[in-house]
Amino acid sequence: IEHIRNDYFEDPCFGLEGMRRLRDRISIPTATNTVVVNFEQLASCIKHDAVDVILLDTTFWGGLRQAYKAGQVLETFQFGASVHSSGELGIQLASMLHLGAALPNMSFAADAHYHHLLDDIIVGGKMKYVDGEIAVPKGPGLGVEVDREALAKYAAYYKEVGGYTYDRDPGRKDWYSIQPEMRYADPARH
Template structure:
C-alpha cells in the first residue's frame, strides 16, 4: 500500500467559552485537517491543533510545511511503516504538530486496512474510558465558582483552574472554588506564568485547599525551579510545556523536575513518539496524565486511543476538546459524558469526518 495524496485543509472552529490563560485569550480554534489517500482507496484523517500562544506553529505554518515539504516527501511511502514515516519526516526540523497530523492519519489508515482500532496497534488497551477534568480560564472569582459548579454537576472528574497572572487573585479563586466544592479534585495550571519566587509563595498558600496536582508553574526551561518545587511542595508537580520530546523527558527525569508527565500527543509529533515517552515515564516510575491542545474530533479520538493503551494513567486527563466547541467536524462525535471520554472501537481512529463541515469551516489562506 502506498500514499498517493495528502491534502491539508485549514479550518476555524468556534469555542463555546472564552479561554483565558496566562499565555493569552482566544474564542476560536484554528485547526488543520489532513486527509491521506492510498493506492488501495483507503484514506485516513489527521488533525494539527496549533495554539500560537503556546507552541511555535500556526495554522498557516502547518499547512505550508505539509504542502511544501512533507507531502512531496511521503508520496509513495507505505503509511503502515510508521517507523520509516517518522524517519523521513526528520528531514524537516521541528514542526511536530504538522507531523502529528500525518502520524494520526497513517495510524487511521493502518487500523482500517487491518480492521482493528488504533489502540490495538499501540499494544492493546488497559481501559475502555478515560476520566477527564474540565478547565476554567482566568476570570472573575464569581464566574469561576459558578463555572466550576456547573462542571461538577455535569460529572467531570476534576476541575483545572488556570492561574499564573495575579498570584493573590489565583489563591482567592482556588479558595472560593474549594469552599463551594469541598470534595472535587482541584488541579491548578499556571502555563509557565510564575517566577519561582511567586510560585513558592502562591502555591504554598494554595496547598491549604488540598490540590490534586500543580501543572507547569514556572517557565519550561527552568528545570531547576521545577525540581525545587518538587522538593518543597507536598502536591505533585506536573510537567507540560517542559515536555515536548523524548529528549525533554530525559532531562526531566535526570533533574527530578516532575512528579507527573503530561503527555500531549501533538507535541512530540504523534502517537509513535508519544509511546516512547510513555515507556520512559514507566521505566522512571513517573505516572501520567494525557493532555490536550483542545483538539477537535479527530485529535480527541487519537488521544483517547493513546490514553487507552498506556499503563500508569493515574490522574484525570484533558481529552475533552469537543466539550469546548460550539460545533465539530465529525459525522458522529466522540462519546464524552459524565466525566469520561469513551475510546472509539471502530477500525482506525473509529471516527468519520463530515466533509461538508470541513468545507463550511474552511479558511482560505
C-alpha cells in the first residue's frame, strides 16, 4: 500500500506491541486513535516508540483541554500529532478545528467525516469547506452557536428512529460491512 502515498497507516493492527512491530517493518508512518487514548497509554507508546502519529480526538481524550495536553506531551517527545474524527457535528468539529490550530506539532492532515452530514445543529447550518479546508470558527467559546430548532428537530427524529450506529447503513437494517463500502454515505440514497 505504500504506493497510495497516504499520510499515515491508521490502526493497522491491535495493541501497542503489534503497532511497534509493524512500524519497524514498513516505511509508511503508523498512527492510532484507538490504542492510545489516555496518558498511561501515551507514556507507554512514547517509551516503546510504538507509533509515529497520535490522532487526538476531543471525544476519546475527554475534551479539548485533555487532547491539547496530550498534544503538548507529543511535542515534547517530538512525536507527530493530528486530529481524529469520530463522526462529529459542528460543535465537536469546532473543538477539533481549535485543537488543530493550537497544536504546533500538527504535522499531518486532520481527519473529518463532517462532509458526510446533510445538515447540522449549529446556527447557519453546516460549516463550509473552502479549498479543502474549514476555517477555525471565530467568536465566543468554540465560535459556533447551537440552533435550538434544528436540535429539537433532530432530537425528535432520534426518538422516532433511534440512534445511528457509526459503521452501519441506516438504510439497510441488520446489514454489516464486510469490505469497504463507498455507497453507504451517499445522500442521494436517503
